[in-house]
Amino acid sequence: xxxxxxxxxxxxxxxxxxxxxxxxxxxxxxxxxxxxxxxxxxxxxxxxxxxxxxxxxxxxxxxxxxxxxxxxxxxxxxxxxxxxxxxxxxxxxxxxxxxxxxxxxxxxxxxxxxxxxxxxxxxxxxxxxxxxxxxxxxxxxxxxxxxxxxxxxxxxxxxxxxxxxxxxxxxxxxxxxxxxxxxxxxxxxxxxxxxx
Numbered sequence: 001x002x003x004x005x006x007x008x009x010x011x012x013x014x015x016x017x018x019x020x021x022x023x024x025x026x027x028x029x030x031x032x033x034x035x036x037x038x039x040x041x042x043x044x045x046x047x048x049x050x051x052x053x054x055x056x057x058x059x060x061x062x063x064x065x066x067x068x069x070x071x072x073x074x075x076x077x078x079x080x081x082x083x084x085x086x087x088x089x090x091x092x093x094x095x096x097x098x099x100x101x102x103x104x105x106x107x108x109x110x111x112x113x114x115x116x117x118x119x120x121x122x123x124x125x126x127x128x129x130x131x132x133x134x135x136x137x138x139x140x141x142x143x144x145x146x147x148x149x150x151x152x153x154x155x156x157x158x159x160x161x162x163x164x165x166x167x168x169x170x171x172x173x174x175x176x177x178x179x180x181x182x183x184x185x186x187x188x189x190x191x192x193x194x195x196x
Contacts, residue, residue: 022137022163023118027100028176029091030169036061037090037097039126044192057192065089069101082107089119094177096185097124099134118164123185132192135185139163142184151175 027034041061045054055073062068067088075081084107089100100119103111110116123135143163146153152167165172175181 020114020118020162021120022139022142022165023114023120024100024165024167024172025118026167026169026172027089027091027119028098028121028172029089029093029100031173032091032093034065034089034091036065036067040067040090040124040132043195044132045195046190046192056195059088068104091173093173095179096176096182098122098176099124114162121165121185122189123182130194132194134189134192136187136189137163137184138186141186145180145184150180 040059042059044057044059046057047054053074053076055071058070058072060068060070067090069086069088071082071084071086073079073082085104087102087104091098091100099122101122102117102119103115105111121137123137124132125135126132139162142151142153142165143155143161145151146155146163146165151165152171153163153165156162156164167175
């Protein structure tokens, strides 16, 4: 499985797992606004745990305050290559750097369903070494937080039911500013190195 599927593309985890990553209809950061983060802009490379060859993510800023991420897995012997595009809204909520990602296209086909309609929540950190790590929320931990009344949400039935945060913009942003919320982003998704 290429990094396009194993990296940021886990946002569309319905393709590779029983449930989607934690999502929300209201983008996190609505109360503070969105703007491209210069730290992210540019080309990054990384590889999944089982990948021999790297894939690339290009972060581009848009005039409307959004960003676009284009993921490219170059052609290999057994593949013609793959690419997908995501619309991103980036916000700083306290010390937490949050990305709302929505899939726009997959190998040139327009996206549909939850991956296109929902905001998949990611947290990112840049290490002193310059490496960028993206984290997903732990769906089971978020489900427990919802059941405990820490944040409004819905947990679909079943062991692998989807987890959706339903809090309004103010409550969502207030929660995501906290260290408690940061701790819920405990699943490293991918670590990337900038391409100079």
